[in-house]
Amino acid sequence: MSRHATIRTDHDDATVVARALRPDNTDEMETTVERDGETATIVTHIERETTSGLQSTVDDYVANLEVAIGVVSQARTVQGDQPTDTGAVSDPDSDSTHDTQ
Numbered sequence: 001m002s003r004h005a006t007i008r009t010d011h012d013d014a015t016v017v018a019r020a021l022r023p024d025n026t027d028e029m030e031t032t033v034e035r036d037g038e039t040a041t042i043v044t045h046i047e048r049e050t051t052s053g054l055q056s057t058v059d060d061y062v063a064n065l066e067v068a069i070g071v072v073s074q075a076r077t078v079q080g081d082q083p084t085d086t087g088a089v090s091d092p093d094s095d096s097t098h099d100t101q
Contacts, residue, residue, distance in 0.1 A: 002047050002048065002049050003047070003048050003049070003050065003051055003053075003054040004045070004046065004047050004054075005045075005046045005054055005057075005058050006043065006044070006045050006046075007042075007043070007044045007046070007058070007061065007062070007065075008041050008042070008043050009041065009042045009065060009069075010039055010040070010041050010042075011040065011041075011042060011069065011072075012040070013072050013076065014033045014040035014041060014042045015033050015040065016072050017042055017065070017068045017069055017072050018031050018032070018033050018042045020068040020071065020072065021042070021044070021061075021064055021065060021068050024060075024061075024064050025044075026057065028046060028047050028048055028057065029044060029045065029046050029047075029057065029061070030044065030045050031043070031044045032044075042065075044061060046058060046061065
């Protein structure tokens with residue numbers, strides 16, 4: 001018999017936070033974003049075979065969630081009204097890209 005947990009977290013940048021979390025997910029976890037009008041919710045389903053395994057995975061996930069929310073919040077504060085386009089740096093023809101041999 002497996003154990004299950006579902007963690008739901010509302011956040012203004014739910015998609016960004018979910019993307020930050022996904023690389024740390026195990027095979028027993030799935031993170032999605034649900035939208036209901038203006039509200040976006042990060043939903044993570046966790047399934048483990050043992051209660052202690054479930055508790056450990058939930059503890060790790062919550063720690064990762066706290067870090068992801070902190071990083072996203074800090075990035076939004078620092079970014080402010082700055083443009084997100086990197087300009088010529090992201091253009092393949094720019095002088096900043098070259099082949100090394």
